[in-house]
Amino acid sequence: MHTQHYINEGEKIMKTKIRNLMEMPPEIKYNYLKTLLTMANIDEKINSLEAAQFYRFMAKVQLGKEERKLFLKQMDKLEIDMDSLCKRLYRELNEQEKNIVRFSLIKDLMIMMKCDYYEAPEEVELFNEIKIILGITEEHMVFFIEEDEREKNFFRDIPSGYLRYEGLEEVALTTTAIGASLTTFFFSDSFKKSRYSLKKSSHKEKFIFDLLRAMVMGATSYTSLKWLLKRRKNKALILEKHLIQECEKLQERTKRYLTFDIQYLQESLKWAEENFIEMESQREMIDLLKKSLAVLNNTKPQLL
Known part of the structure; x- marks a missing residue:
């Protein structure tokens, strides 16, 4: 395979300035997170596990403190019109960015x-509704489920702390390691081909190109991609180390978000008490966030 050729093609794609989730406008991030918060609240009031997960998502898109304050005021609120909310996710995005958001x-x-x-049941019903709105097919879901299983088992199944990924699996791991979903790949011709056809050289090269294109379009930086692909020795170990570091950074950022917001709410509550203003909901929110912080302090980092 001519990897350099595919990297050159990736550089051309990068010139179109495709933004990842962290670089999306605040309005897009807000609507994205509002959809996730609605899922957390759809069956009953948000619990500490769901709140901890929601904070992970806020940390993932690097939401600012002022934007987080908006969610603190509506942590237990539902969005009724999902069709309208999902359509607002796409506002002023190009086609590639729309794919990144929806997948x-x-x-x-x-x-x-x-x-x-x-x-x-309420969560499953909402999920199916959003799938239809976003045009997610059952073929797409096969890949999501497989990726979910692989990522879920990442920390659990490697007691030795060492990975041995080769060939296509290694490329797929590289994609995850630099923070990119296989969003573009889902829309490529390779997606529609049988896995068995990848045994043919031409199909395999097309498959690799689609993966690389997906990586470039969602990568944190193209420099990281090029560096990772050029390594020849101990590649699996390098990728694993990079991936674990990114997960740990996200975990620590999430904890910082929670710690800051708890302090903010406590100061607000103190002022209210000094002025004889009842804020029972504020106390409940502080308790919820403290429990969520405890969850993070007692769980391993997570792939997102």
Whole structure:
């Protein structure tokens, strides 16, 4: 395979300035997170496991403190008109960015549904509704489920701390390691081909190109992609280390968000008490966030 050729093609794609979730406008991030928050609240009031997961998502898109304050005021609120909300997700995005948003959202909705170890009927119904709105097919879902299983087992199944990924699996791991979903790949010709056809050289090269294109379009930086692909020795170990570091960074950022917001709410509550203003809901929110912080302090980092 001519990897350099595919990297050159990736550089051309990068010139179109495709933004990842972290770089999306605040309005897009807000609507994205509002959809996830609605999932958390659809069956009953949000619990500490769901709140911890929601904070992971806020940390994932690097939501600012002022924007987080908006969610603190509506942590237990539902969005009724999902069709309108989902359409607002696409405002002023190009086609590639729309794909990044919709595929990332479906994956994150799956994580939110499972984070309290129970998928309520209301959650499943909402998920199916959003799938239809976003045009997610059953073929897409096969890949989401497989990726979910692989990522879920990442920390659990590697007691030795070492990975041995080769060939296509290694490329797929690279995609995850630099923070990119296989969003573009889902829309490629390779997606529609049988896995068995990848044994043919021409199909395999097309498959690799689609993966690389997906990586470039969602990558944190193209420099990271190029560096990872050029490594020849101990590649699996390097990728694993990079991936674990990214997960740990996200975990620590999530904890910082929670700690800051708890302090903010406590200061607000103190002022209210000094002025004889009743704020029972504020106390409940502080308790919820403290429990969520405890969850993070007692759980391993998570792939998102």
